[in-house]
Amino acid sequence: MTEYKSKEQKKKFYNSKSWKELRLLALDRDNRECQECKRQGKFNHGQNVHHIKEIYFYPELALDLDNLETVCINCHNIEHKRTFAHINPNKSTKKIWQDERW
Ligand SMILES: [Zn+2]
Ligand SMILES: [Zn+2]
Incomplete structure (x- = not known):
């Protein structure tokens, strides 16, 4: 099965056409509104x-629309x-997910 653990694996995924299309679908579905803020x-x-x-x-679940939600940078x-706090409590986790911004 495809894994997304290394930097290269994730980079490839976030650069893929399927991801770029799917994230637009998610943004449209959520009206580009932060879903976490909405819940609050x-x-x-x-x-x-x-x-x-x-x-x-x-x-x-990487390409499952039901597993995606639109969020603002703050909530993200x-x-x-x-x-990630329980995995790496002392390490900055920023690098792990910053690809999702794009
Ligand atoms: Zn938010
Ligand atoms: Zn995220």
Whole structure:
């Protein structure tokens, strides 16, 4: 099965046509609105498309529209800190997911 653990694997994925098309579908579906802010009753434009289940752990969900949601940069940071905090509590996690911004 395809894995997305190394930098190269992720780079290839985030540069792929399938991902670029799918993230646009997700943005349109969510009206480019941050879904996390929405849950909190706030409104924010979202420009990042986040994997609800990290492709690092769930590579089979990488191209599953149901596993994607539009988020703002702020919420995206919070989401990823939450997910990776238990793996690497002392390490900056920024590099792991910054590809998702594009
Ligand atoms: Zn937000
Ligand atoms: Zn994300």
